[in-house]
Amino acid sequence: MPGAVERLSDALDCPLPEAPSNPTDIVAFLDECGSPSTMASAGGRYFGFVTGGALPATLAANYLAGAWDQNCFSFVSSPAIACFEEAALRWIKEALGLPKSAEGALVTGATMANFTCLAAARNKVLKDYEWDVDRQGLFGAPDLTIVLGEEAHVSLFKVLSLLGLGRDRVITVPVDDQGRMRPGGLPSVNGPTIVCIQAGNVNSGAFDPAQQIIEWARNAGTWVHVDGAFGIWALASSKDAHLADGVVDADSWATDAHKWLNVPYDSGVALVRDRNALAQAMSITGSYLMATDHRDAMNFTPDSSRRARAVEIWAALKSLGRSGLADLVNRNCRQAQSLANGLRQEGVEILNDVVLNQVVVAFGDDDKTSRVISTIQDSGVVWCGGTKWRGRIAMRISVSSWATTDEDVERSLSAILEAHLQN
Numbered sequence: 001m002p003g004a005v006e007r008l009s010d011a012l013d014c015p016l017p018e019a020p021s022n023p024t025d026i027v028a029f030l031d032e033c034g035s036p037s038t039m040a041s042a043g044g045r046y047f048g049f050v051t052g053g054a055l056p057a058t059l060a061a062n063y064l065a066g067a068w069d070q071n072c073f074s075f076v077s078s079p080a081i082a083c084f085e086e087a088a089l090r091w092i093k094e095a096l097g098l099p100k101s102a103e104g105a106l107v108t109g110a111t112m113a114n115f116t117c118l119a120a121a122r123n124k125v126l127k128d129y130e131w132d133v134d135r136q137g138l139f140g141a142p143d144l145t146i147v148l149g150e151e152a153h154v155s156l157f158k159v160l161s162l163l164g165l166g167r168d169r170v171i172t173v174p175v176d177d178q179g180r181m182r183p184g185g186l187p188s189v190n191g192p193t194i195v196c197i198q199a200g201n202v203n204s205g206a207f208d209p210a211q212q213i214i215e216w217a218r219n220a221g222t223w224v225h226v227d228g229a230f231g232i233w234a235l236a237s238s239k240d241a242h243l244a245d246g247v248v249d250a251d252s253w254a255t256d257a258h259k260w261l262n263v264p265y266d267s268g269v270a271l272v273r274d275r276n277a278l279a280q281a282m283s284i285t286g287s288y289l290m291a292t293d294h295r296d297a298m299n300f301t302p303d304s305s306r307r308a309r310a311v312e313i314w315a316a317l318k319s320l321g322r323s324g325l326a327d328l329v330n331r332n333c334r335q336a337q338s339l340a341n342g343l344r345q346e347g348v349e350i351l352n353d354v355v356l357n358q359v360v361v362a363f364g365d366d367d368k369t370s371r372v373i374s375t376i377q378d379s380g381v382v383w384c385g386g387t388k389w390r391g392r393i394a395m396r397i398s399v400s401s402w403a404t405t406d407e408d409v410e411r412s413l414s415a416i417l418e419a420h421l422q423n
């Protein structure tokens with residue numbers, strides 16, 4: 001709603017109240033001033049970034065878990081959530097066909113999931129070279145080589161920086177026109193090495209060729225990590241699982257539940273094949289925390305006190321089942337194809353091979369594309385974001401929500417084409 005954010009900002013521009021307020025009035029204020037200024041990202045015509053909606057069961061689970069207000073760092077602090085967490089992790093592995101024995105951590109998002117997996121990887125590969133990062137830190141450690149594609153997600157570089165591995169020390173492998181690593185460009189390496197594969201490029205949706213990269217990695221003796229923030233859910237699809245061929249053979253996997261699993265923010269998942277490697281990187285020690293023989297989440301996650309993300313993930317998988325999850329992924333991919341075909345038919349340029357749920361669009365030169373994106377965003381009918389793809393300004397459509405109907409696709413297509421004609 002035009003002006004809503006300004007009104008909200010004005011309404012919030014007041015000093016800390018001296019006296020208490022009535023909770024009912026507070027909720028009324030939130031709804032009157034907050035609701036109209038939110039992004040309609042839970043709706044069926046929001047295609048910005050890569051954004052899932054919130055399945056009804058997950059939103060209800062979120063409300064209930066909020067009311068329970070459990071602190072989920074250990075079994076003792078919340079036995080119920082510890083049970084949900086084990087069940088949720090088991091179901092995620094079953095849904096994606098990942099090894100049953102892999103250990104996991106529920107974190108805020110793919111950035112922290114990548115962080116968690118790569119912390120485990122860093123410590124393990126250096127341990128194999130007689131270096132204990134946990135005790136000694138990184139000062140004086142053997143050189144650790146990180147290999148990733150030129151199109152690795154920007155958040156991965158932040159993770160490398162946080163892990164003390166440096167944004168600029170990486171070896172980048174050239175990519176093809178879809179952003180996939182070219183296996184021929186893999187370097188020869190020796191010493192401790194981690195290679196990061198991408199399952200789902202944030203623009204094109206393309207997958208690095210996991211099978212070939214993993215074959216190279218096994219010969220080179222390196223740890224293979226998969227950043228599958230949204231694309232790894234292709235493994236649950238009855239049509240597109242082939243895109244992720246080989247991914248299950250990696251050593252660790254990071255993904256988001258708040259993207260294609262359609263749970264409320266925030267929710268990411270880290271899975272590591274070698275349980276000890278994750279535990280050794282994340283364990284916390286201290287007697288007052290009252291460890292038991294049960295699984296304590298704090299020994300597998302970077303954080304300690306945390307909310308009950310497991311309940312929403314469990315609710316999503318319970319509400320969808322294996323077939324519902326496959327249908328969701330298949331449907332969104334089909335809808336992405338429909339949008340791409342509808343635009344192409346009207347002479348709009350589609351810049352990527354639409355293999356998954358992502359469509360990269362140009363409406364002409366950079367100026368025109370930028371103008372069309374603004375018109376679309378102002379339309380209030382559909383929301384798509386801008387990006388840069390292979391040197392050009394482009395619009396990105398990401399179809400990732402359970403709430404997107406075929407009618408939404410039709411309405412969105414009309415609104416996008418109208419904006420194209422207006423500019």
Ligand SMILES: Cc1ncc(COP(=O)(O)O)c(C=O)c1O
Nearest residue numbers: 050109110111153155202229256
């Ligand atoms: C491939 C990839 N990796 C990592 C991320 C970061 O995810 P998050 O914002 O949930 O931390 C994204 C986000 O879109 C992504 O697409």
